[in-house]
Amino acid sequence: MIKRKGNRFTGFLLFVGLIGLSLVQSACDTTPSQAAASTPIEATIADTLVQATDIYGIPLDIYHIQEGKVGRNQTLSDLLQPLGLTLQEIYHISQLPDSLVNERKIKQGNRYLFYSKADTVSELPLFAESVFIYEKDLLNFVAISIDPDTLWARNGQKPVKTRLQVASGTIETSLWESMLATDANPMLAIELSEIFAWTIDFFGIQQGDRYKVIYEESFVDSNSLGIDKITGAWFYHNENDFWAIPFVQDSVRSFFDEKGNSLRKAFLKAPLRFSRISSGFSHSRYHPVLKIRRPHHGV
Incomplete structure (x- = not known):
C-alpha cells in the first residue's frame, strides 16, 4: 500500500512539472511577437526624443534654438519677421485671443525663443515645423506651434x-x-x-x-x-x-x-x-x- 501511494505521488509531481514546462515554453514563444506589436517604431522614436525636453516641454534634440529679448517699442511683428515667418503666419498669430497673445502687453526686456526643426528630423510629422515661445513673466509663457497649414497655441508655466x-x-x-x-x-x-x-x-x-x-x-x-x-x-x-x-x-x-x-x-x-x-x-x-x-x- 505504501508503495502504490508513492507511485501516485511521483506521477503527480511529474504531471505538474510538465504543465509548468509547457507554460514557460508558451510564454517564451509569444513574448517577442507581442512586444513588437505593442511598441510601434514611430512611437519608440517619439518616446525617445520626447524624454529630453526643456522647461517649456519642447524636445531638445529636434530643434535649432534662437533666443532674444524684446527691445524698446518692439511689437510682436517686429519679433517674428526676422525669424523667417511669412506675413500670413504673422497675421494669424496676431489674431490669437488676448488670453494667449496680447500685443499691448509685449514688454521690453521679456525673453522669447524660436525653435526651428533641424534638417535631420525634418520628416518627423509628430512635431511642429517651428515653435515660438514668449515669456509673459518669470513664470508664465505662451507657446505657438507653427506648421504650413496649422497654428496651435497654448499657455504654460515653467516648472516651480x-x-x-x-x-x-x-x-x-x-x-x-x-x-x-x-x-x-x-x-x-x-x-x-x-x-x-x-x-x-x-x-x-x-x-x-x-x-x-x-x-x-x-x-x-x-x-x-x-x-x-x-x-x-x-x-x-x-x-x-x-x-x-x-x-x-x-x-x-x-x-x-x-x-x-x-x-x-x-x-x-x-x-x-x-x-x-x-x-x-x-x-x-x-x-x-x-x-x-x-x-x-x-x-
Whole structure:
C-alpha cells in the first residue's frame, strides 16, 4: 500500500512539472511577437526624443534654438519677421485671443525663443515645423506651434521648485538690512513682523536682537517667486525668546508660542503695516501709538 501511494505521488509531481514546462515554453514563444506589436517604431522614436525636453516641454534634440529679448517699442511683428515667418503666419498669430497673445502687453526686456526643426528630423510629422515661445513673466509663457497649414497655441508655466530655507542673523542696523546681509529674502522681514505683530513692538527693535526663521520659498530656474510659508521662527528681543510655531485648524493657519498660546492678541504692538522695517536707528522718533518722541533703535 505504501508503495502504490508513492507511485501516485511521483506521477503527480511529474504531471505538474510538465504543465509548468509547457507554460514557460508558451510564454517564451509569444513574448517577442507581442512586444513588437505593442511598441510601434514611430512611437519608440517619439518616446525617445520626447524624454529630453526643456522647461517649456519642447524636445531638445529636434530643434535649432534662437533666443532674444524684446527691445524698446518692439511689437510682436517686429519679433517674428526676422525669424523667417511669412506675413500670413504673422497675421494669424496676431489674431490669437488676448488670453494667449496680447500685443499691448509685449514688454521690453521679456525673453522669447524660436525653435526651428533641424534638417535631420525634418520628416518627423509628430512635431511642429517651428515653435515660438514668449515669456509673459518669470513664470508664465505662451507657446505657438507653427506648421504650413496649422497654428496651435497654448499657455504654460515653467516648472516651480520649492526649497526649504533657513535664515538667521543679528540685527546691526535694521531687520531688512540684516536679511540682505545674510543673502536671505528681505521679504522675510515683513513676514516676521506680521507673525510677531502682537508680541513684539517692531518700533523698539534693538541692536543685537537675533532671529532665526525656517521657511519655504518657490523658485523658477534660480529666480525667486516669493516666500510660500513660514514653518517656524524664533526672535530674541529684550532678553526674551519669542517663538512662532504654525498650526492648521479647520483650514486656518495660525501661529502659536512654545506653550501653545496663540500669538494673536487683542492689541497689536506695532499697528501700522510695519512700514518702518527697513529704517535704521535714531535717538528721537515719533511713536504713532504713544504720541511721543523716544529713542528708536531700528527695525
